[in-house]
Amino acid sequence: MADLKVNLAGIKSPNPFWLAxxxxxxxxxxxxxxxxxGWGGAVWKTLGQPIVNVSSxxxxxxxxxxxxMGLNNIELITDRPLEVNFREVAEVKKRYPNNAVIVxxxxxxxxxxxxxxxxxxxxxxxxxxxxxxxCPHGMSERGMGSAVGQVPDYxxxxxxxVKEVAKTPVIVKLTPNITxxxxxxxxxxxxxxxAVSLINTINSITGVDLDTFVPxxxxxxxxxxxxxxxxxxxxxxxxxxxxxxxxKEVGIPISGIGGISNWRDAAxxxxxxxxxxxxxxxxxxxxxxxxxxxxxxxSNYLDEKGMRSVNELIxxxxxxxxxWEELDxxxxxxxxxxxxxxxxxxxxxxxxxxxxxxxxxxxxxxDGRTRVDIIDDTCVGCNLCSLVCPVDNCIxxxxxxxxxxxxxxxxxxxxxxxxxxxxxxxxx
Amino acid sequence: xxxxxxxxFHEIKPPLAVDQALAEANRCLNCxxxxxxxxxxxxxxxxxxxxxxxxxxxxxSARVIFEANVLGASCARVCPTEVLCEGACVMxxxxxxxxxxxxxxxxxxxxxxxxxxxxxxKSPVKKPGRxxxxxxxxxxxxxxxxxxxxxxxxxxxxxxxxxxxxxTYGVAEYKMTPAVALAEVAQLQKAGVEIRxxxxxGQHISxxxxxxxxxxxxxGVGLGRIGKIGLAGENLDGVVDAMDYIAELKIDRAKAETRxxxxxxxxxxxxxxxxxxxxxxxxxxxxxxxLVYRRGPEELPAYAHxxxxxxxxxxxxxxxxxxxxxxxxxxxxxxxVQRMRLGAPGPDxxxxxxxxxxxxxxxxxxxxxxxxxQEARLDLLKNLPNVKLDRNRPVVNSDMQTSNPKYFAGGDCxxxxxxxxxxxxxGKRAAAGIVKFLQNRQSTVDGRQFGxxx
Numbered sequence: 025m026a027d028l029k030v031n032l033a034g035i036k037s038p039n040p041f042w043l044a045x046x047x048x049x050x051x052x053x054x055x056x057x058x059x060x061x062g063w064g065g066a067v068w069k070t071l072g073q074p075i076v077n078v079s080s081x082x083x084x085x086x087x088x089x090x091x092x093m094g095l096n097n098i099e100l101i102t103d104r105p106l107e108v109n110f111r112e113v114a115e116v117k118k119r120y121p122n123n124a125v126i127v128x129x130x131x132x133x134x135x136x137x138x139x140x141x142x143x144x145x146x147x148x149x150x151x152x153x154x155x156x157x158x159c160p161h162g163m164s165e166r167g168m169g170s171a172v173g174q175v176p177d178y179x180x181x182x183x184x185x186v187k188e189v190a191k192t193p194v195i196v197k198l199t200p201n202i203t204x205x206x207x208x209x210x211x212x213x214x215x216x217x218x219a220v221s222l223i224n225t226i227n228s229i230t231g232v233d234l235d236t237f238v239p240x241x242x243x244x245x246x247x248x249x250x251x252x253x254x255x256x257x258x259x260x261x262x263x264x265x266x267x268x269x270x271x272k273e274v275g276i277p278i279s280g281i282g283g284i285s286n287w288r289d290a291a292x293x294x295x296x297x298x299x300x301x302x303x304x305x306x307x308x309x310x311x312x313x314x315x316x317x318x319x320x321x322x323s324n325y326l327d328e329k330g331m332r333s334v335n336e337l338i339x340x341x342x343x344x345x346x347x348w349e350e351l352d353x354x355x356x357x358x359x360x361x362x363x364x365x366x367x368x369x370x371x372x373x374x375x376x377x378x379x380x381x382x383x384x385x386x387x388x389x390x391d392g393r394t395r396v397d398i399i400d401d402t403c404v405g406c407n408l409c410s411l412v413c414p415v416d417n418c419i420x421x422x423x424x425x426x427x428x429x430x431x432x433x434x435x436x437x438x439x440x441x442x443x444x445x446x447x448x449x450x451x452x
Numbered sequence: 453x454x455x456x457x458x459x460x461f462h463e464i465k466p467p468l469a470v471d472q473a474l475a476e477a478n479r480c481l482n483c484x485x486x487x488x489x490x491x492x493x494x495x496x497x498x499x500x501x502x503x504x505x506x507x508x509x510x511x512x513s514a515r516v517i518f519e520a521n522v523l524g525a526s527c528a529r530v531c532p533t534e535v536l537c538e539g540a541c542v543m544x545x546x547x548x549x550x551x552x553x554x555x556x557x558x559x560x561x562x563x564x565x566x567x568x569x570x571x572x573x574k575s576p577v578k579k580p581g582r583x584x585x586x587x588x589x590x591x592x593x594x595x596x597x598x599x600x601x602x603x604x605x606x607x608x609x610x611x612x613x614x615x616x617x618x619x620t621y622g623v624a625e626y627k628m629t630p631a632v633a634l635a636e637v638a639q640l641q642k643a644g645v646e647i648r649x650x651x652x653x654g655q656h657i658s659x660x661x662x663x664x665x666x667x668x669x670x671x672g673v674g675l676g677r678i679g680k681i682g683l684a685g686e687n688l689d690g691v692v693d694a695m696d697y698i699a700e701l702k703i704d705r706a707k708a709e710t711r712x713x714x715x716x717x718x719x720x721x722x723x724x725x726x727x728x729x730x731x732x733x734x735x736x737x738x739x740x741x742x743l744v745y746r747r748g749p750e751e752l753p754a755y756a757h758x759x760x761x762x763x764x765x766x767x768x769x770x771x772x773x774x775x776x777x778x779x780x781x782x783x784x785x786x787x788x789v790q791r792m793r794l795g796a797p798g799p800d801x802x803x804x805x806x807x808x809x810x811x812x813x814x815x816x817x818x819x820x821x822x823x824x825x826q827e828a829r830l831d832l833l834k835n836l837p838n839v840k841l842d843r844n845r846p847v848v849n850s851d852m853q854t855s856n857p858k859y860f861a862g863g864d865c866x867x868x869x870x871x872x873x874x875x876x877x878x879g880k881r882a883a884a885g886i887v888k889f890l891q892n893r894q895s896t897v898d899g900r901q902f903g904x905x906x
Contacts, residue, residue, distance in 0.1 A: 088506065089478040367542040370484030392487040392540055414481055414546055 026326035027333040028319065030064075032299045033193040033218035033277045035152040037124040039064035040294065040334055041318050044281050044302035045128035045154060045197070047099065048312070052112030056119065061312035062319055065124030067221075067302060068113060070101035070156045071141065072130040072168070077103050083230045083240035085256060094256035095305045096230040098241060098248055100162045101130055106141075110148040117149035125149070126195065129186075130156040130168050133178065138185045152192045155183065155217075157208070158199040158224025160251045170224065173199035176211035183215025193218040195279060198264075200257075201227050205264045209274045220268065221279035221302065223261045225251025254305035258283030262296055266345050269297025286314070287321030294334065295341035353436055353446055354428040357405035357421040359384075359398045365418040368393025372409035372419060380408045460735040461625045463529075464761075465555060473559045477506040480551045483542060488553055491540035493877035494521040498537055502556055514564035517557055518571040522597040523590055525565055525636045526619050527873045528558035529628040532724075534757045536873070565635060574644035575603035581890035584609065584666035586832070588647050589617020590872045591672035591863030593637065594879030595886075596645045602887050607666075608645065611652035617674055618864070619872060621699040624728040626735065630702045654832055663837075663858070667893070668886045671836065671846065671854075671861040672879060675826035675869055681720070684777035686822070690784030694721070694729050694823035701732060712736035715818035718787045719743045720775050722751070723869075726823035727758045730767045733821070741767045742815055746774040746792050746805045772805065776812065778820055786814045829865060843868075851885025852878055860886055 028039040042065035043049045043058055055066045077100055085094035102109060117125055127150040131137040145153055157179050159169030172178045179196065186194055196212035198205055200223040209220050227249050232239045239247040261282025268274050280298030284290050285306035293301045306314055326334060361372070373386040373396045383403040389395045398409075410419040428445065436443055468476065480502045488498040497516050504513035517524035533539070533554040541550030564571070581604050585592045588610035596606040614620050619633040641647060651657060662669055678693045680686060692700075692711070701708040717733040719726050722745035733741050743762070745752060748771050752759055763769070773789035780786070791811035794803040828844035840847045840855040845866055848854055852862045862878030864870065 089475045367545040368483075368487065369481050369542045370486075371481060374484040386484070388485065392490040393542060394483070394485050 026323050026331055027335075028064075028323060028326075030299050030334060032124075032279060033152075033195070035065070035124050035126065035193050036122075037064040037300060038122055039319055040290065040298075040300045040322075041315050042066060042124065042126070042279065042300050042302045043307060044304040045070050045126075045156065046304035046308070047097075048304060048307045050102065050104075052116045055112075055116050055125070058307075058312045058315075059116075059120045059123045062315040063123070063312065065126060065151075065300065067126040067128050067154050068109070068150075070128040070130045070159070071106060071109050071145065072101050073132075074103055074105055075100045075162075078243045080241040080243060083250070084254075085230050092254055092305065092309045094228075094230065094252055095254040095308065096228045096241075096250040096252050097225070098161050098243075098250040101156070101159070106144070110144055113145070113148035113150060117151075124151050126152040126154050128154040128156050128197070130159070130163060133167060133172065133182060135185045135188075138182060139189045142186050142189050146190065146192055150192055152195060152218075153186065153190060154195040154197050154221060155186060156197050156224070157182070157212075158197045158222075160199060160201050160225055160227045161249060170199040170201050173197075173208050173224070174202050176207045179208045180211035180215040183212050183217050187216035195219040195221050197224055197281075198222040198268075199224045200260060200264055200282075204267075206267055206271050206274065209268045209271065213274050213276055217276060219277040219279060219299075220274070221281055222268065223257065223264055223282045225253045226257055226260065228252030253283065255283045255285055258289060262292060265293060265298060266296040266342060269339055270342055270345065287318045287325065290318060290322060291325060291337065292341075294337045295339070296345075297339045297342055299338055349433040351432065352430040353433065353443070354426050354431045355423070356426045357407075357423050358400055358403040359405070359407075359409050360420050360422045361396055361398055361409075362418050362420070363395075365415050366396065367415055367418075368395065369414060370394035370396065371412045371414065372396055375408050375412045380404075380406050384409060460737075461629075464626050467562060468552070468555050468559050473505055473556060476552050476556055477502050479543065480506075481542060487540035487542065488537035488551075491536045492520075493536070493871070493873045494527075494880065495877075496520040496524070496537075496557070498553055501560055502551065502553070505556055505560055510560055510563040511567075511569060513560035514569055517560055518564070521873070521876050522571040522594055522640060523619070523636060523872065523876050524557060524571070525561035526590075526623075526628055526633055527876065528554050528561055529632065530619075530623050530872050532755050532757070532871060535755060536871075565639065568639070568642075570643040571636075571639055572597050572601055572643050574600045577603050578605070579603035579890070580894055581605070581667045581886075582607070582665070583668045583670060583886055583890075584662045585670045585672060586653050586662075587617060587672040587674060587863070587865075588612065588615035588637070588649070589672055589674050589863060590619055590875035591674075591879035591882070592617070592670065593640055593645065594876040595670045595672065595860075595862065595883045596879075597640060597643070598880050598883030599886060600644050602883075604887065604890065606646070608647045609651045609653050609657065609662075610647055610649050613650060615647045615649055617672075621702055622695060623872075624698070624731060625701055626731065654835060659835055659837070667858070668889055669859050670879075670882050670886065671833070671839075671859060671865060672863040672875070672882075673829045673832055674864040676829050677827060678822050678824060679827040681775075681822050681824055683775055683822075685780060685784075686778050686820075688778055688780045688784045689782060690780065690818055691778060691820045691822070694719075694725050694821050695826060697729055697821050698725075698732060701736070708732075709736050711819060712738050714739050716816055717741045717819045717821065718815050718817040719821045719823055720787075721745065721823035721825070722747070722753055723823065723825065724754045724758055725826075726821075727754045727762050729821045729823050730762045731765060733819075734762075734765045734767065738819075742770050742817075743767055744770045744773050744775055744787065744789055744815070746772065747802070748772055748794060751794075751802060770813075770815065773813065774805065774807065779814065784817055784820055786816045787820055788812055788814050826864075826869060833865065849885075850881075851888065852882035853885050853889065857889060860889075 045067040081099040087093045127145040157173030163169035164171040196217040280293035281302040376384040383399045413419040482499045501513040501516040537553045538550040544550040583606045585608040599606040616633040717738045772792040791808040792805040795806040798804040838856040846861040860882040862882045863875035
C-alpha cells in the first residue's frame with residue numbers, strides 16, 4: 025500500500041486530504057469527527073473579529089437532476105468568540121497530535137491586529153496558518169478577504185507582517201477573482217509565504233427565483249453575490265493551480281482547492297502540482313465519510329501505477345502543459361465508431377453537424393435508430409462526438425499517421441506555403 | 453364493493469411524483485431522429501415532450517403530446533409502450549432500462565387535464581364542408597379534432613350512452629377507469645368536438661340522411677361483441693361475452709363482483725382481451741382462473757408482458773386445448789376441451805392445431821368467458837352504399853378512404869382490432885384524407901363556377 029503521508033512546507037499530514045476553511049471546520053467537534061473519519065488535516069474556519077451572519081446563506085446550481093454541481097454562499101467568517109475557537113484548537117491538537125490543524129485568519133489590514141492573532145493561533149497549537157485573502161463576499165466590502173488578494177502589494181504587505189511573528193508555516197489563500205492569479209501568488213512569495221492555497225470561491229449569482237424574481241439565496245427579498253465552489257469550479261481551479269505550479273518565480277508548495285469530490289479529482293490536483301488538497305462542498309453534500317474512498321481510491325491508484333508514495337505524483341503532469349504555440353500541428357486524430365457498441369441515438373451526428381465540423385453522416389437503420397459513419401476526410405479530430413456519446417468507448421479517437429514531421433506554430437509561421445496539407449483553415 | 457376489492461383495481465403503475473418525473477426526464481438522451489417517435493403510431497415527438505418536462509415547461513410538454521395525439525392522456529395509460537416507444541428506446545441498451553415514456557406522458561397530460569388545458573384549438577377560420585363521424589371512440593374523436601383544427605365542421609354520432617367507445621367501456625380497469633376516459637372526452641368537447649350521444653345510425657338517423665346533411669362521412673364504429681362461437685351449450689347461464697364482462701365492471705361493479713367472487717372462471721382465447729378478462733376475474737376475487745388456448749405458449753398472440761402479468765397473478769394456462777362444448781344443467785358446470793397438437797403450418801404460416809383423438813378434458817367452471825375475437829359491425833357496414841368490404845372490413849386506401857369516395861373509415865372496424873393509439877393515428881390520417889377530399893371537391897365546384905363565368 026502506497027504511502028500517503030505528505031509534508032506541505034513543514035506541515036506534516038498523514039494524507040493529503042484536508043478540510044478547507046469553511047462550514048465543515050466551524051467547530052472543534054466537527055474537526056475531531058472528521059479526523060476520526062480519516063481526514064489528514066483541517067483548515068479551521070476563518071478566525072477574526074466575530075461577525076454577524078444572515079439567514080439564508082447558501083444556494084446551488086443543480087444540473088439535470090444532479091444536486092449541488094455548484095455551491096454559492098454568503099456566509100462570513102466565524103461568528104463564534106475567538107477564545108472559544110482557540111480553546112477548541114488546543115483541545116483538538118491535544119487529542120489529535122498527528123493530524124494537521126491549520127488556522128485560517130482574517131483581520132483588518134493593520135500590523136498590530138495581524139501580529140496579535142498570529143500569536144494567539146500559534147499559542148493555541150496551530151500547525152500552520154492560512155491567510156484568507158480570498159473571500160469575495162461581505163468581508164471584502166470591509167477591506168478584507170479578496171479585497172487584499174486582488175491587490176498584490178497588499179497581499180505582500182500583510183504576508184510580511186505575519187511572517188514577522190509567525191513561527192509556523194504560513195499559507196496564503198488566493199482569490200480567483202482576478203485577471204491573472206500569478207501576480208498575487210508572486211506577491212505572497214515575496215512577502216515570505218511558505219505556501220499558497222487556491223482557489224477561494226468565485227464571485228457568483230447562482231440563479232434567480234422565477235416566481236419571486238429574487239436571486240438565491242433570498243434574504244428577506246434581497247440577495248447579494250456570493251462565493252462559488254463545488255464540482256463546477258474544478259476546471260478553473262486546475263488551470264490556476266497549474267499556472268502557479270509552473271511559474272518559476274512562485275516556486276513554493278501549493279494546497280489545491282476547488283471542486284474536489286473524490287480521489288480522482290484529488291489525483292488530478294496533485295498531478296498538476298498540489299501537495300495537499302482541500303475539500304469543502306463534497307463534505308457539505310455528503311459528510312465527512314467521503315474521505316474513506318478518497319484514501320482507499322488514491323492508494324489503490326498509486327499501487328496500480330507502481331508508485332510507493334503520493335509524493336511521486338506531485339506535479340507529474342506539469343511538463344505536459346505547454347503553450348498552444350508549442351503543440352504539434354501535424355498530430356492528427358480522427359473519430360472511430362464501434363458499430364457493435366453504437367446504440368443509434370444519433371447524438372454524435374447532431375452534435376457534429378450543428379455544433380462542429382459536419383463530418384458524420386446519418387441514415388435511418390432498419391430498426392428505426394440512426395446509423396452514423398465518420399467522414400474521415402473532413403473529420404478534424406475535435407473529440408466532440410466522443411464526448412457526447414453516451415456509450416463508454418463507443419466512439420474513440422484514433423491517431424493517424426500524417427506522414428509529416430512534428431510542426432509547431434512558430435515553425436509553421438516561418439513558411440506556411442511549405443505546409444499546404446494543413447489546409448486553408450490554418451493558413452494564417 | 454369492498455375496500456380490498458377497490459384496492460385490487462388500483463393502477464399497476466401509479467403516477468410519477470415530481471422528483472421521479474424529473475429524474476426520468478433527465479435520463480432521456482434526446483436522440484436525434486428518435487426511434488421512440490418513429491415507433492409511436494401517432495409519431496409524438498417523445499424527446500421533445502420529455503425534455504420540456506425536464507425544464508419544467510409542462511404546458512409546452514402537454515402541447516407537444518396533444519399536437520400529435522389528442523388522446524394522449526388515455527394512450528399514456530393504455531398503450532403497450534413495451535412494444536412501441538419504450539420498446540424502441542436506446543436506453544434499453546445502455547442501462548437495460550428504457551425511459552418510462554408512458555409514465556412521463558401521463559405526467560404531462562395529467563398536468564394539462566388538471567388545469568383544463570385543452571388538447572387542441574379549433575380553427576377560428578371556417579372552411580366549407582361538414583363531416584359526419586360515426587362512433588365516438590378513439591378514431592372518431594381523433595378525426596373530429598383534426599377536422600376542427602383545420603376549420604371543418606364535424607359532428608359525431610354515437611350509439612353509446614356515454615362517449616369514448618372502447619376507452620370508456622373496453623379497457624382493463626387497472627389500466628384506465630371510465631372516469632379518466634370520460635374526462636378526456638369532456639376536454640375534447642370543451643375544445644369544440646360535438647358529440648350526439650345515444651344516436652344509433654341506421655335507427656335514429658338514417659345513412660341517407662347523413663349523406664344529405666354532410667359532405668363526408670367517417671366510419672369509426674369499432675367492433676361488436678364476441679358473439680356466438682358455435683359451442684354446444686354456449687347459451688347456458690354463466691357464459692358471458694368478454695366485451696360484456698369487461699363493460700359490466702365499468703357500469704355496475706357490484707354485479708360484476710357477484711358474478712365472479714369465489715367462482716371458477718374459464719376464459720377462451722389467447723389475445724390481449726382474454727388476458728384483460730383473466731386479470732379482471734382475478735381482481736374480482738375468482739376462486740380460480742383458467743385460460744384455454746388451442747395452440748401453445750409460443751403462439752399466444754397476447755403481449756408477453758401482459759401474459760406475464762396474468763401468470764404472476766395466478767392464472768393457469770391450458771394450452772393446446774380446443775373448447776368442444778359447455779356442460780351444465782341450466783347453469784354452466786364446466787367446459788369440455790379437446791387436446792390438440794401442432795401440425796403442419798397453415799396458410800398464415802402458423803402451425804395448425806389438430807385434435808389428438810380421444811383426449812378430452814373437462815374444466816369445472818361457473819363462469820365461461822369467450823374472448824376469441826370481436827364480430828364486425830355488419831349491421832352498419834353492410835348498409836354503407838358502395839363501400840367495399842374485405843373479410844367484413846371496409847377496404848381503404850392510404851387516406852383511409854373507402855371505395856365510396858365520400859366515406860372514410862378507421863380504427864378497429866378497419867384494422868380488426870388494434871391499440872387505441874393505432875385508432876387515433878387512423879382517425880388523424882382519415883381527417884387529412886377528408887380535408888384533401890373536401891378541398892378537391894371544393895376546387896372542382898369553384899372551377900366549374902369559374903368556368904361558367906367565362
